[in-house]
Amino acid sequence: MIDKIYSYIKDKRHANIFFTVLGALIFAIIPLFTDVEASYLIYFLFLTFVHTVIAQGWNLVAGYAGQISLGQNAFFGLGAYTTALIWLHDITKTGYYFDPVVMILSGLVPIVLAIIIGIPLLSRLRGDYFAFGTLGIGQIIIVVFLKARAITGGADGLHIPSTVYESIVPYYYTGLLLALFAIAVVYFITRSRIGLALRAIREDEMSAASHGVFILKYKVFAFAVGAFLTGIAGSLYAYYLFHINPDSVLNMNWLFYPILMCVLGGTGTIMGPVIGAFFMTAIFSFGDVYFAQTHPIISGVLIILVMKFMPTGIIGLKDRIFSRGK
């Protein structure tokens, strides 16, 4: 039996699936063995799942398509605001908590934005323009949300009735499902023809175009899928926060976190962002508890050290150690 499993996971493709399923099962049973409401572990894992989703969203755009997006906070905030607005005004008329329809809608609104800004910005050959342009989008959204007080509540934001909160368990499982969904989406995209096209674009845009890849279509597609994942994560986070404002869901951290996690774990790999999400969330949580004020300093030092000494991330480190042994 063990022999069979071993020979099955020796193939790298199988190993990814095997460990993802194994990990999912372990995470699925953790709440059964812990004191759910008192345990910090559950909250920590919930945050890790949210971070995994946004990290995978960025990973697809930057890691596979090679386009550095600096506007992920706009998508996260847009997803959160969509959820809060639908919930408050009961637009979908379903009116229950954790409505999957609402969550999907919260992913679709960022897609619309991603397509509108993606087409003009991504049709330029130079990647820098995309990075700048997306940075501008996040800032415009913040200003518009602050000014449109009648709809978004301005700087104070929106309050969702927090009386519906019963337990963290549904959050935990929704987060786990979303994280698995994000991993699966990125995994299957990158293993398809689309993934091949994206990698070709990342390596050499000119060459990809001359081989008949419709560059703009694929880049916008990757950007839109990334926006979808980020928006859904924002939706889940809004359900958890109950009070959302530009400070909490549109701030720059939501732009830096996914980048940090991907970079630390290994950009352009499937498991890299997951590992990165675990590490970063652990460092943030540890820092929050023991030295609340200084933990961003540690994260800053960490980014510099990682980029300087292991620019391919933790996943790359593994490859480097093994290749050195040969």
Next chain:
Amino acid sequence: MNLILTLRVLVNGVLFGTTYGIAAVGLSLIFGTMRIIFFAQGTFIIFFAYISYWLLTLLGIDPYLSLIIVIPASLLLGSALYYGIFKEAAANEDKNISLLLAIGLMYLIENVMLVLWTPDPRSVVTSYTTLVFRPFGIVIPFTRLTTLFIAVLTAAGVFIFLKKTLVGTAVRAASEDMVSTTLMGINPNWVNAVAFAIGIGLAGVAGVALATIYPFDPSYGFIFAIKALIALALGGIGNVYGALLGGILLGLIESLGSFYVGGGWADAISYGVFLLVLIFRPQGLFGGSIKKA
């Protein structure tokens, strides 16, 4: 009366825009050789604004006089940072590593400043802070006029350095084509370090200038970096003179926007202009043909 009011808005816009301009010139130089947008530029500007503030508060050194200390110190810091952090990454084909290093540096310095110097806004107050000139009823604060003067002087200095000195020629050559420049026997690290050091040096100048005219706090650095980036895009990326003009134009857009449309919207307007320029005129408003990336 209305004309004078408009003139006042215009003059103030130009005067404030020069600070963006200095920052954008620094960004432009670093971009020219290293091909990255140095996101931490704004944070360094705020850092040097604090240095100028502490020199005044603790040692009683006048902000303009502190330039004598700040400029060499920032040049040294710039070359140390290049050789300490960016050297390997700059040689790498993948520019994202340098970009992320800059983001990490920004995050680090901003939070160190937050812890050391608290998020309370500070401003440099001297005997001449309230001094104003009133030619034709237009109010021109002395400090802003000095800023314009410093900006023009700095831009001229950078211009002469690039045109007349051998090192400057090497920097210009490297911005055109790094590979050929290296083949001509120029050490790419040396050129990169020079450009980087001047970039940080310009952040020092901009920091001192900013400290005298505007209250600042650690988180303002990122906003300032974006403003400098907008100025750079308006002027044309990789174009030193355009960058200064772009900064002035941005200052004008902001002051006209906040006067005629309303305070909070000025930001949205400048980002809107920025996006439009990126989409329709990526070579910048003052640039000729698009440069090779």
